[in-house]
Amino acid sequence: MKIGGINTLTLLDFPGKVAAIVFTAGCNFRCGYCHNVQFVLPEQIEKLKGHFIPEEKFFHFLDTRKDLLDGIVVSGGEPTIWPDLPDFLQKIKDRGFLTKLDTNGTNPKMIEKLLKEKLVDYIAMDIKMPLDEYKKLSGVKTDGKILKQSVELIKKSAIEYEFRTTVIDEFHDVDVIERIFKDIGHVKKFTLQNFRPEKTLCPSFGKFHACTSEKQNTFKKIAEKYVDKIVVHG
Numbered sequence: 001m002k003i004g005g006i007n008t009l010t011l012l013d014f015p016g017k018v019a020a021i022v023f024t025a026g027c028n029f030r031c032g033y034c035h036n037v038q039f040v041l042p043e044q045i046e047k048l049k050g051h052f053i054p055e056e057k058f059f060h061f062l063d064t065r066k067d068l069l070d071g072i073v074v075s076g077g078e079p080t081i082w083p084d085l086p087d088f089l090q091k092i093k094d095r096g097f098l099t100k101l102d103t104n105g106t107n108p109k110m111i112e113k114l115l116k117e118k119l120v121d122y123i124a125m126d127i128k129m130p131l132d133e134y135k136k137l138s139g140v141k142t143d144g145k146i147l148k149q150s151v152e153l154i155k156k157s158a159i160e161y162e163f164r165t166t167v168i169d170e171f172h173d174v175d176v177i178e179r180i181f182k183d184i185g186h187v188k189k190f191t192l193q194n195f196r197p198e199k200t201l202c203p204s205f206g207k208f209h210a211c212t213s214e215k216q217n218t219f220k221k222i223a224e225k226y227v228d229k230i231v232v233h234g
């Protein structure tokens with residue numbers, strides 16, 4: 001596992017839990033709006049070389065946080081590109097922490113294994129666009145059927161989950177949001193988060209805009225038809 005960074009404390013990223021975040025390096029997507037550029041682009045990751053956090057150091061850190069943290073968020077980058085993710089999560093769980101996985105949903109086989117082996121307690125999967133239209137935002141050819149498999153596995157699982165969409169004024173309108181829900185169906189929890197143009201993987205995305213609160217409210221009303229619980233981040 002290549003560990004690019006650690007956020008030692010968050011009260012926001014693992015719902016209801018006091019947690020730390022570990023960022024794995026590398027991603028199979030190139031989302032133009034991504035603000036975790038340092039964990040995605042090879043040339044940026046190159047700069048981390050020699051600065052990767054050794055696993056032993058990370059687990060030593062966890063050993064010092066046993067009474068302080070409830071859980072660990074494994075984020076990225078895209079954690080499921082790493083074949084040793086199950087072992088990594090097992091080692092976290094062996095220390096008594098709950099685990100949350102942030103994923104783009106491109107590796108349903110890995111998600112299935114993690115669920116089967118009870119290695120994750122919470123999954124958050126991005127839903128960037130209607131499942132057959134991902135390339136506009138993911139920047140790479142993406143098979144909607146693969147994403148759908150991940151959606152179904154997560155929905156059928158017994159663990160807590162959320163799907164989340166980052167909305168960009170120039171890409172998301174009422175029709176797009178309706179089509180997203182047509183693809184994913186009824187879900188327990190959905191998070192609507194607004195685009196932040198300050199730091200983007202693709203410089204051209206810096207000219208795009210966050211949605212107005214009025215537009216976000218319209219999306220929220222659509223989402224309410226399909227979800228039990230909706231969270232909006234402005």
Ligand code: SF4
Pocket residue numbers: 027028029030031033034035036040076077078104138
């Ligand atoms: S936003 Fe896209 S490019 Fe950035 S880490 Fe997530 S999936 Fe990868």
